[in-house]
Amino acid sequence: MGVSGWVLLMAGCVSAPGSRVDWSQRVDFYTYKQVVDELGEPAFALKQPDNSVVAEWVVQKRPRLTGPRISSNPDAFIHGQPVPEEEVLIMTFDAKGKLIDCKRVWR
Numbered sequence: 741m742g743v744s745g746w747v748l749l750m751a752g753c754v755s756a757p758g759s760r761v762d763w764s765q766r767v768d769f770y771t772y773k774q775v776v777d778e779l780g781e782p783a784f785a786l787k788q789p790d791n792s793v794v795a796e797w798v799v800q801k802r803p804r805l806t807g808p809r810i811s812s813n814p815d816a817f818i819h820g821q822p823v824p825e826e827e828v829l830i831m832t833f834d835a836k837g838k839l840i841d842c843k844r845v846w847r
Contacts, residue, residue: 766839766842775795779829782796783798794831794833795830797828799844801826828844830843
């Protein structure tokens with residue numbers, strides 16, 4: 741599936757072997773196809789009105805606890821709800837498929 745055929749694509753999460761790559765060094769050099777070859781299909785992609793594409797790859801997931809984590813009572817149950825947290829690469833590709841921006845965020 742080419743970049744030009746996208747309107748909206750949702751796919752499963754990707755386990756990314758290249759998650760520690762400094763993608764900012766690949767801006768202006770890498771293409772959408774090269775990123776997909778390395779990371780697999782994105783978890784989300786959206787074609788913009790100017791034919792650029794913003795795509796997201798989930799490269800790491802981990803649970804975190806919400807609520808209090810410290811108690812003065814050593815026998816007390818530590819309260820908190822596990823909430824998933826994801827490390828996401830957000831990449832923007834121009835209309836020709838060239839990588840023009842990349843951000844790494846936790847959410």
